Amino acid sequence: MLGFMGLLGALVVLFAANLCMGSVEIPVKQVWQILRGAGGNGSLPEGGIAISEASYAIIWQIRLPRTIAAALLGGALALSGYLLQTFFQNPIAGPFVLGISSGAKLAVALTLVGILQMGLRSSSFLLIAAAFAGALFSMFFVLLFSRKVYQSAMLIVSGVMIGYICSAVTDFVVTFADDSNIVNLHNWSLGSFSGITWDNVKVIAVLVLITFICIIFLSKPIAACQLGETYAASIGVNLRLFRTALVFLASLLAAAVTAFAGPISFVGIAVPQLIRSMFRTTKPLIMIPACFLGGAVFCLFSDLIARTVFAPVELSISSVTALFGAPVVIWVMMHRRKTA
């Protein structure tokens, strides 16, 4: 319980910080008033402080949707990592290291370039569908390799290789598609929460909520799999159905993130690890919500750093998450060697 309070507290603080801090400084009090509906269409604020149009727009049109998206997508990534770790019974699995994010990225890049070339507008659903297809495509190869290689380290290596191949192809596509619109595509392909609209947020919220509920209903078989798959099957888990559901949901979550924010590294591996050692449990009914909150906190924190440290220059979100996430993975690997 204490852990959940801590995570919620951190979430609230970081949420507020993300709204207040940025290249334009807006005081907390003003932000609060703006959120309560002051400003905007000329109405006078109650406290009497004048609120500029610009501040209003920055909060409502830029920072709020971005912050909500960062929280939701962060949570989604952490959950995706948690599901993959369950699936492969491997603590260093995650959507990024297994190349699933990169597969989604490639599919989205191809779709975007294709659409722009045809002069059409892209939609959230189309991007998600493309990302999902790409994620499943990578997943297919990872599964293929996982049947051939039995060492978990080799599985990760093959996932990283798939990731590199997909990234390389994406780079070709982005480099040679010399449309001016593609400048955005380049930023996106490095990973960023910028440019998220309210429409995006709605789609993300619905998708993540539905997936989250589905995962809660998987918590019973996830718990059973902690003792290994043979035992899980022996106590009545339908393994084929369960494994399909895991792959499907993990890919969907990773796809949603990639479609809107590009590939974001290490959140999927690091957060479930941190949560597990923080809560000292593997019970899915605790792990699932805690991972979601943890992912949200981690991404809000990373996005805050990405936006503010070298403002107005923005860092790619992946650079920040890698900086904090990769040491966690190293720590996990060292720890595992010790106990093994």
Place this chain on the structure above:
Amino acid sequence: MMQQEETYFFRIEQLTVGYQNVPVVRNVDVSLAQGEILTLIGGNGAGKSTILKSIMGQLKPLAGVVCLEENSIHEMAAAKRAQDMAVVLTDRVKGDYMTCEDVVSMGRYPYTGTLGILSPADKEKVRQTMELVGIAALADKDFSTLSDGQKQLTMLARALCQEPKLMILDEPTSYLDMRYKLELLTILQRMAREEKLMVIMSLHELELAQRVSDRIMCIKDGKVERLGTAEDIFQGNYIAELYDLRTGSYDGAECRPELPKAEGEPKVFVIAGGGSGAPVYRRLQRQGIPFATGILQKNDMDYPVAEKLAARVVCVEAFAEIDESAVQEALAVMNSCERVICAVDRFGTQNQANRRLLDGAKEKR
């Protein structure tokens, strides 16, 4: 006849098991009554695990049926099957951040609702089972910190929590020390007697298989070579044949393995009988010294060991008088040896012949 058939709760008919259409063991037939313990023995790779995996539904059989109370195991819904059948394997389980009680609670899985939350009745069952298995004190211990023996008892408690009618165990006692081997089998035997639990398991510890099993199934060369009571199976030299022993020997009745005897002309003569000889024989075997021994009646407890280890045994039939010809033979053999060891510390009316051997040896010196 009719009545007898009704008592069989579990049967396997013409079961052929294997991987990817390649049969490993063919045509397994066996029926179990409630409370019966069946043990599978046989060499490494004989297919014991393959049979067990097929029975537990983890592997699809190539042919045949496995029925529990007339319901085919492979057609049962997974959740229903889990209420009837529980499994314990050799695999070491990690169970990070799980307490011993968490692991045992897993056994209630087939009985809990959608989210797997335990009811008070489930919790009571978990507590009772831990009590029964003798791990109640470990309830809050971190599973990963337990010893192999404690872990396996935990896995057994977990399986018992499923309230199964049939328990499948694949080499459950490997890795365990003697204490835990005995504890685990004692619990199984008790559950079989009191709760009419049927048990099918594979064991490598033949002496334990002999003690605990109502029936034993011997797997060799892709088929069930023998199926019978422990007394049938452990008779004569069969175990050595079953395992294709190429070196040493195995005394079935006593479940006693012996290393190969030292070959050659006997250098030492051991006057033995009544169990006094065996330790001396083994010592000579360790030192690689070929020896002769006598005079033993064939029912003497030294005889089976002598037969396996001695280069020459002077003996008479079981319960027979030791006659003059045996004494003369023994004296002749003894005279060809360099040394004589008298393992017997007392001569009574039954072994006067051996006293004559000792006297003969002393005289010669």
